Amino acid sequence: MKIIINHSSMQPIYEQITDQIKAMIIDGTLKEEEMLPSVRTLAKELKISALTVKKAYDFLEEEGFVVTVHGKGSFIAKNNQGLLMEERKREIETELEEVIRKARISGLSEEEIRELFELIMEE
Template identity: 50%
Template sequence: MEIILSNSSHKPIYEQITSQIKAMIMSGELKPSDALPSMRALAKSLHISVITAQHAYEDLSRDGFIETVAGKGTFVSAQNKDFLREENLRLIEEKLEEVVETGKMAGIELSQLIEILTLFYKGD
């Protein structure tokens, strides 16, 4: 599992970790029941504080992406398809919101945006 941190990013370090692990889970790179490094091991490998690693793991656990089993470690949750679908829809909505705002600022009609989206969706 490779996590790349950027000092120039506007996101806090724990959010960078959280978003990259979420992306790995959603893409299938990390599969249900895959073991994750301990918080200490993650902190050591990324040269960050254990508190920062803990914050990232707490967020991932709260959102249902990982689970910690006492005495055994931290693992990717055995997620159901509905949860992953919902998370993907949320990401799509964020991106579409940006597209709509850009389209409005550029004076592009809704029908044109729909046409462009349809072309991309069909792959033409």
């Protein structure tokens, strides 16, 4: 599994791991019921603390992306299309908020932003 850690990022390492694993689940790189590397293996591979990887796996489990079977490991949860769609919507919402923020900083009015959005939607 290819995970890239940016040590100069302001985003915590466990969140970087979580986000990248979610992205791999959403795009189909990781399939349902596929086993994730053990906490120790991934920690060694990424040269980070096992506690950081454990925190990422726990967070993924809380969100329903991963299921952990004690003594066996962590696995990608059976595909929950609603959960995946909600995650995609959240990502799009975040990106749209960023675009709107940039438009406002650039001095565009609410009406100009709406017009641009509608123009793009027509294409």
